[in-house]
Amino acid sequence: MDGAEKSLSKISDVDTDLGHLRDSIDDVISKTTQTADGLRPRLSDIHAQIKRLGPAPGKDAPAETPAVAAERARLSVQEAEVSGAIKTLEVTWWRARQAIDKITELRLKLFVRSLTEQTFSPLFPEFWNDLEHRRQSIQWRINYNARDWWGAVTRQKTGTLILLAAVIGVYLLLKAIVLNITRYRPAPNATPPTFFERAASAAWIAPALAVPGLAAAFLCYAGLEYLGLLYYPTAAPTGVALLNAALVFVGVSALIVTVFAPRIPERRLMQLSNRSARRVSRLLVILALIYSFDLFLSKFAQILYFPLSMSIAQSLVTSIAFALVLMGLLLTPFQSGETAMKRPVGRSEPLWLKGPLWVAAIAIIVLCLSGYIALGRFLAQQLVMTGVVGLVTMLLYLAIRAFTRGSTTSRGHISVLLEERMGFDETRRKQLGWLTEVVLTLGVALVAVPVLLLQWGFAAADIRDWLTRLFFGFEIGSIRISIVRILLGLALFVVVVFITRVVQSRLRENVLVAPRMDPGIANSIDKAVGYAGTGLAAVMAVSYAGFNVTNLAIVAGALSVGIGFGLQSIVNNFVSGLILLIERPIKVGDWVVVGNEQGTVRNISVRSTEIETFDRASLIVPNSELITGRVLNWTHRSALGRVVLKFTAGPDIDPRKVLAVLNECANKHQSILREPAPLATFDGYTPLTTEYTLRVLLPDITSSLRVQSDLRIAIYEAFRRSGIVSRDVFAPPAAVAPDAGSEPGSASGSAPSPLPAPAAAS
Structure with a gap:
């Protein structure tokens, strides 16, 4: 560096020589950086060994053994030598950086002077x-x-x-x-x-x-x-x-x-x-x-x-x-x-x-x-x-914009892969297209900008130095930021999330399928794999990007303060979502009643649960309400359920004949369990009517509405064949659950009728 600094004062008016001197100083910077990076691990090892020896004894403390004292002295000498060498290299690196800044300033002045030098104007005869x-x-x-x-x-x-x-x-x-x-050569009728x-x-x-x-x-x-x-x-x-x-x-x-x-x-x-x-x-x-x-x-x-x-x-x-x-x-x-x-x-x-x-x-x-x-x-x-x-x-x-924005709506190979193989919907594919467009556009800009700078007189060494600092690290205070490591961390995050989605897709296709596994358990496993993969990807990306994961404790502390002021409901819903996925009081596919609304559980996320009503509307319920409130789950343990049908007849009808018809019709239906057998009872009479009840058990309570309709039609036809006049026998609508598999709404457009109290099979 001494020779370079002397040469700098002699060749300050020659741009070519300044460029050659800049290249030689770049070599000095590279060598000093490599040497210092190689010595720092050695210095860390020496510090660790000195720390293992413990602090040196004080004046009044007992003296340490000669072997320990000799080892401490040896390590202290090595520490001083290595630390001094690193400091010398750092000073040399700083002198080289100052020389490069000086060369850049001189070359810029020469460039401006060469462009602004005025010669004879062609308007003058000279x-x-x-x-x-x-x-x-x-x-x-x-x-x-x-x-x-x-x-x-x-x-x-x-x-x-x-x-x-x-x-x-x-x-x-x-x-x-x-x-x-x-x-x-356009094809005929081609667009x-x-x-x-x-x-x-x-x-x-x-x-x-x-x-x-x-x-x-x-x-x-x-x-x-x-x-x-x-x-x-x-x-x-x-x-x-x-x-x-x-x-x-x-x-x-x-x-x-x-x-x-x-x-x-x-x-x-x-x-x-x-x-x-x-x-x-x-x-x-x-x-x-x-x-x-x-x-x-x-x-x-x-x-x-x-x-x-x-x-x-x-x-x-x-x-x-x-x-x-x-x-x-x-x-x-x-x-x-x-x-x-x-x-x-x-x-x-x-x-x-x-x-x-x-x-x-x-x-x-x-x-x-x-x-x-x-x-x-x-x-x-x-x-x-x-x-x-x-x-x-x-x-x-x-071209990039046409490719990325076109691919998000077309049915090309990439769209099919993202949608069908990985389960990406239209929104996810648009997001991926936007991300791809941003990455490719940045790549084009990173190539075009240096080329333009070269054309406008900037030195290649300066541009290379700027790009090196930008990508491979620059310091802000005590924090060193490297865009390359950050980009690689983001790429690692995307790769791990991609692998997680592939694993989820394979599990959904080959393992988490009915009747091999219950849909609720399958959903819980699928969600757990997704959350675990995303969390692992985030930790790996943050660690690879150069951020200390242990510093996340500070973020957690700040988050706890925020929780105390306004994030209780969010955290409450998050914890409730984890409880729902682990304890599983409700599962995907369950038929539940929340307040005055009922429907089938379609999705359980960490913040809320989606319930699809029988009118095909989506009801979003915060998870905390499902944990702390009252929820009626018709299919919690099994799909088995009881249906109760009530009938009234005239006072002149023989009750035994009515009971026989009811039992016969119930036993003939294929969707009704034979054990326990259907039960028809004579509940009482008044001067104008006699009252009857038919109780049947269904293996799948979600088909109750269809079974009720079949039973009413069969009983109506049986009464006519038995000579029981239809005007004397009628069955008012019972307060039973609607069929989850039926079409939304009814002929009158009304909502499903209220549910009866569930009865356990005996």
Whole structure:
């Protein structure tokens, strides 16, 4: 670090040397960090050993044994050495960080100074006089190198012609193949492709369109090198510069043609009319050509050591040409076919996009004419690269949004898996789609932002350092936060929850199924597995993210204070839910009565219980009410239950005949238990009526309403066959439970009749 600090004061005006010095200091930081991390466990071991020896005896205490004293002294020396080494490394690390901050500041100043340096304005004659003065020197350098290279070409005339023919032939052949492959062939009566389908096709069409140009460029470069035409001092770097410019132009042009699809509106990713798409794509290709030409000329000027005035003139011409073409692009109406039919779109729309670009185009021209040509050229180049990166980023985002939002409503493979295999409903699938969209969008942003920062002059080392701090840890006070560990903790949580859902799904399909297991027990086991898996996932995620689990005691203490002030009911319902799942006074599938409402238990959660009434309404009952209140459960121990039917007849009817008919009809019904046998009784008489009761036991009390209806029909028909006039025998509606399996409501639309008191089977 001493040498680095001395070098820093000597090379403060050279950006390249500052970059190299930054790399060497980065190595120092890496080595000091690794060494300190390796020594800290050793220091912890020494502290543990000293702690095992206990505190040193005081003045009046008995002296410790010589062996213990010697061991304490040895450990103290090691502690001082290791602790001193760690502190020295920490000081070195801090000096390196300060040096890097200084280098970053110096490079930023150099960058700003290079952009804001003013040269001769092209509006003044001095600029053109200097350029004319150096014109002959520039022409001589170009002619000298071109003459030597052309002489070599004439000596390799046959090979050069063969190479030229091969390049043209390969380009035309690949162009024909690509056009045939990428030709749009819509199926008959096919619907227009969705945006995601168009984006998916663009992902392979863009590289395919670039293949002919890339292949021709590489073949030409390889052929020239094979013929020995690139071994001249200036030929090789010129060939590389020309190849790089060609690659940039071909790649960007293929992307533009793919995105705007001027001839195939069905594949167009931008909502533009055919006329607007053709004009925009044509102007963007011209901008790409200007940018590539500027890259080549800049490198060519460095190779031939052109004077500064020539580089300034070249930057001036390309920058103003770029600004003029950009203005032509901004004058193009960005309108779609539908918009053009409804209303004409102004040339300034959309203002949020064209407004800043108009300012940039005018600024480029003003800066170049004012003598700030470097700043104008820099702005023009960054507009091109920022536009390309922004266009790709926007398309990726739109494709991600189309994929995630489309997948949540479609019946694709992923939706079927989430819904049927894992039990995810529509809401869960939408939540998963939103989470996937957020993760993928963040991934795209994490790639696009560093690329944009690089284009706008930030050093790669600085960006790498920022990302390292962001992902692998930065300190806030005494707490070290690592986004990577947090993301991995979240991923671990998702994985464990996913495994838990898979286990629950397998249990529900293969183990927790009727009649192998009672539905209530199956629900309790399913809930317990879900809660245990979620709790385990939370603990593992928190621990892996770097948070101390023991500190949760503080959170528990704060929670207890909150419970004392306002969370009693929530905790009460939570504890009551656990009691319901463990003690199981009610279970999923039970027929219960809570107050004036009754229905079937559908779900028991930790806070509340869902009861589906016979009108198919959901009744949400807090768990504490089910524990502390009175609940009538018809199917708590079993589904066995008794049904009581009361009848009245005229005073002249023989009671024995009525009882015989009642018992006969009850014994014939298939849903009535034979043991204990049905019981018909003669309850009493009045001057106008005689009263009877029929008691039967059902194996499934939920079918009581259907059994009552069957019995009444059978008894009515039996009375008619026995000569008992129907007007003399009638059965008023009994206060019995409705059938849980019946349709909600009745013909009159009334609610189910009140329940009788349950009777145990004898």
